[in-house]
Amino acid sequence: MEQLLDEAPTAPPAPAAEEPGPQRIIFHASGSEYFRIWIVNLLLTMATLGIYSAWAKVRRNQYFYSSTELAGASFEYHGKPLAILKGRIVALVLIGGYNLAFQFSPVAGVVMLLLLAGVMPFLVWNSLKFRLHYTSYRGIRFGFDGSLKSAYLHFLLLPILYVVSFMLALPFVHQRIKRFQHTESRYGTQHFNFDATVGAFYKRYLMLFGLMLAGGLVTGVIGALLGAALGPKAVLGTLVLSYLWFALLIPVFMNMIQNLVWNHTSIGAHRFHSDMEWGTVAWLSVTNVLGILCTVGLFTPFAIVRWTRYHLESITLLPAGSLDDFVAGEDAAVDATGVGATDMLDFDLSM
Structure with missing residues (x-):
C-alpha cells in the first residue's frame, strides 16, 4: 500500500496566470x-x-x-450634484465680484483680479482631487495626492513664469503641470508615472509654430494671387481661409499632446499608448x-x-501582468467646490 502511494503521480503545478x-x-x-x-x-x-x-x-x-x-x-x-452646485455658486460670486469691481474703480478691479489669481490654484487642486476621488474602475477609486503647496507652485508661480518669459517658457510650464497631474494621481494605492521630457514638449510647440508659419505664408500667397485677380473682394476670403487654418491647428495640436502625454504615462509596470x-x-x-x-x-x-x-x-493599455493586483486605498470625502468653479471659469484640466 505504501509503495502504491509512493508511485502515485503528483498533480501538475498550477499554470501561471496568462498575461493579458x-x-x-x-x-x-x-x-x-x-x-x-x-x-x-x-x-x-x-x-x-x-x-x-x-x-x-x-x-x-x-x-x-x-x-x-x-x-x-x-x-x-460618483459625483454629487449638490456639491457641484456649491462650486458653481462660488464661481458666480467670484465672476460677479470681478465684473462689479471694475465698474467701481480700476483699483478695486485689480484687487479682485489678484484675489481670483490667489484662489484659482486652490480651486484647481480641489477639482483634481474631486474628479479622481469620485471616479472608480473595477470597484477601486482613483485619487490625487498632490499638496496644496505644490498646486500653488504649478498653477500660480509657473504661469507667472510663462507670462514674464513672453511665452518662451510655455512648453516647460506645460510639461511640469502634466508631470504634477500624472505623478500625483493614483489608482487605489498605485501612483501613475510620467516620463515625457521638457524637450519633447518644446518639439511639439515648435511643430505648432512651424505649421502656423507655413499656413500664414500659404494664405498670404493665395491672398496676393486672389487680390491681383479679384481686387478688394479677395480680402474677406483670405481672412476666412486664415481663420479656418488656425482653428484647425487647435485639434491637431491636441492630437500631438495626447500622443506625447499618454505614450509617456504608466502605472506600475503597465504602460499606455496613444495613436x-x-x-x-x-x-x-x-x-x-x-x-x-x-x-x-x-x-x-x-x-x-x-x-x-x-x-x-486611440488609447491602449499595455499590461505587463495581471490587472487584478491593484489594492484599494483609504480616501476621505473630497469637497467639490473646485470642480464646479473651474467648470464655470472655463479652466480645462485635460490638456
Missing part, C-alpha cells in the same frame, strides 16, 4: 442616446436658470463613464463644425460623442 494582451479602450456611447440626455439637460438647465446644470453634469458624466470600457470593465462616476492621427483629427473637427452649423447646434451631442470616441479609443 494590449487592451484598447472601447467607447459604447451613441449620438442618439446622448442627444436625449443632452436635450433634457439643456431644457431643464434653462428652465431652472442654470441650477439644474450640476445635475446635468452628473447625468452626462455617469453616461460617459459607464460607456467607457477597458479590459472588460467600465468606469463609474491619434492628424488626418482623422482634422476630418472630425471639420465635419463636427459643419454639422453643428448646419443644424443650428442640434448636432452638438453627436459631435461630442464622435470626438470623445476617437479620443478614448
Whole structure:
C-alpha cells in the first residue's frame, strides 16, 4: 500500500496566470442616446436658470463613464450634484465680484483680479482631487495626492513664469503641470508615472509654430494671387481661409499632446499608448463644425460623442501582468467646490 502511494503521480503545478494582451479602450456611447440626455439637460438647465446644470453634469458624466470600457470593465462616476452646485455658486460670486469691481474703480478691479489669481490654484487642486476621488474602475477609486503647496507652485508661480518669459517658457510650464497631474494621481494605492521630457514638449510647440508659419505664408500667397485677380473682394476670403487654418491647428495640436502625454504615462509596470492621427483629427473637427452649423447646434451631442470616441479609443493599455493586483486605498470625502468653479471659469484640466 505504501509503495502504491509512493508511485502515485503528483498533480501538475498550477499554470501561471496568462498575461493579458494590449487592451484598447472601447467607447459604447451613441449620438442618439446622448442627444436625449443632452436635450433634457439643456431644457431643464434653462428652465431652472442654470441650477439644474450640476445635475446635468452628473447625468452626462455617469453616461460617459459607464460607456467607457477597458479590459472588460467600465468606469463609474460618483459625483454629487449638490456639491457641484456649491462650486458653481462660488464661481458666480467670484465672476460677479470681478465684473462689479471694475465698474467701481480700476483699483478695486485689480484687487479682485489678484484675489481670483490667489484662489484659482486652490480651486484647481480641489477639482483634481474631486474628479479622481469620485471616479472608480473595477470597484477601486482613483485619487490625487498632490499638496496644496505644490498646486500653488504649478498653477500660480509657473504661469507667472510663462507670462514674464513672453511665452518662451510655455512648453516647460506645460510639461511640469502634466508631470504634477500624472505623478500625483493614483489608482487605489498605485501612483501613475510620467516620463515625457521638457524637450519633447518644446518639439511639439515648435511643430505648432512651424505649421502656423507655413499656413500664414500659404494664405498670404493665395491672398496676393486672389487680390491681383479679384481686387478688394479677395480680402474677406483670405481672412476666412486664415481663420479656418488656425482653428484647425487647435485639434491637431491636441492630437500631438495626447500622443506625447499618454505614450509617456504608466502605472506600475503597465504602460499606455496613444495613436491619434492628424488626418482623422482634422476630418472630425471639420465635419463636427459643419454639422453643428448646419443644424443650428442640434448636432452638438453627436459631435461630442464622435470626438470623445476617437479620443478614448486611440488609447491602449499595455499590461505587463495581471490587472487584478491593484489594492484599494483609504480616501476621505473630497469637497467639490473646485470642480464646479473651474467648470464655470472655463479652466480645462485635460490638456
